Amino acid sequence: MTSERFDLLPGALDMMVLKTLTEGAQHGYSIVRHIQRRCQGALSIEEGTLYPALHRMEARGWVRASWGQSDSGRKAKFYVLTPRGRKELSQRVDSWARFTGAVSQVMGDFEPTGAGQLA
Amino acid sequence: MTSERFDLLPGALDMMVLKTLTEGAQHGYSIVRHIQRRCQGALSIEEGTLYPALHRMEARGWVRASWGQSDSGRKAKFYVLTPRGRKELSQRVDSWARFTGAVSQVMGDFEPTGAGQLA
DNA sequence: GGCTATCCCCTAGTTAGTCTAGGTATAGGC
DNA sequence: GCCTATACCTAGACTAACTAGGGGATAGCC
Numbered sequence: 615m616t617s618e619r620f621d622l623l624p625g626a627l628d629m630m631v632l633k634t635l636t637e638g639a640q641h642g643y644s645i646v647r648h649i650q651r652r653c654q655g656a657l658s659i660e661e662g663t664l665y666p667a668l669h670r671m672e673a674r675g676w677v678r679a680s681w682g683q684s685d686s687g688r689k690a691k692f693y694v695l696t697p698r699g700r701k702e703l704s705q706r707v708d709s710w711a712r713f714t715g716a717v718s719q720v721m722g723d724f725e726p727t728g729a730g731q732l733a
Numbered sequence: 734m735t736s737e738r739f740d741l742l743p744g745a746l747d748m749m750v751l752k753t754l755t756e757g758a759q760h761g762y763s764i765v766r767h768i769q770r771r772c773q774g775a776l777s778i779e780e781g782t783l784y785p786a787l788h789r790m791e792a793r794g795w796v797r798a799s800w801g802q803s804d805s806g807r808k809a810k811f812y813v814l815t816p817r818g819r820k821e822l823s824q825r826v827d828s829w830a831r832f833t834g835a836v837s838q839v840m841g842d843f844e845p846t847g848a849g850q851l852a
Numbered sequence: 853g854g855c856t857a858t859c860c861c862c863t864a865g866t867t868a869g870t871c872t873a874g875g876t877a878t879a880g881g882c
Numbered sequence: 883g884c885c886t887a888t889a890c891c892t893a894g895a896c897t898a899a900c901t902a903g904g905g906g907a908t909a910g911c912c
Binding site for chain 2: 858862
Binding site: 624641643644662665666686688689691 | 887888889890891892898899
C-alpha cells in the first residue's frame, strides 16, 4: 500500500488467484498469504480487493465456495477451481503473455534503470 | 476489440505513450499508429482512451502540448516530453518490470497453453 | 460539384475493478 | 480482561478504460 502503486493489478489478480487454486482448495486469507509469499512481498493484495474478487469469480462460475475449518480451527470459506475456472485461467495466461509481449515490443530496449535516472 | 481479456492494463498506456515521445514530438493520432505498428496490431488504443490520457498527462506536467502542422499539412497538437515526464517514465518502467516479475513468480512455471504458442 | 475516406481532435456517460476504511467474530497468549 | 492474529465482509470513493458518439479539414474519385 501506498509505498508503491502499480495500478497494474486489474486483470492480473484474478489470474493469480485462479493459479493459486490449482494447488488445491484454499480460503481467502490463505490465498493472500500464498501470493505474497510467492513474490516475496512485492505485491500486496488488500482484503478489500480480494474478497470482492472471489465473489465475482464465484458468480461467474470460476470457483465454488464451501465453509470448512482452517488449520487454526476457525471457520473459513474454502474455494475450489471449477472446470470453467480452469479454462478461464488458461485463457488469461495466454492473454497475459500476449499483452506483456506486445508491451515489451512497444517499449523496445528501454531499460529498467535503478529507480530513476534518466535514459 | 472487445474479445481480448487484457484490453489494456491501467498504467501501461501512459508508459507506452511516454516512451513513444522519447523519440520526438508527436501528435495523438500518430502516437496511436506508432504504438500499433510496434506491436503489430496486438494492442488497439482507442481514441476515446488516448486523448483523455494525453490531457491527464499534460495536467500532471508530464508532457507539454502545442499546435503545429502534421506531415499531411493538417492542424495537429504535438506533445513533447517534459523532464518530469521523463522521470515518470523511468519510474513506470521500473514498476512495470517489478510488477511483471512478481506476477511471473506467482505464476511459476504455469505455461501458456493452446490458444497462443507456448513459452 | 458531391461523395467518401482519411486525418485529427474531442467529450459525456457507462462500466469495471481497486483502494480506503471501516465493521464483525473467534482463538490463543499474556 | 486485553491484545494480536486469523478470517470474513461491505459501502463509498476513485481512477481509468471503453462506448459511442461528435466536429472539422483535406485529398481523391466520380
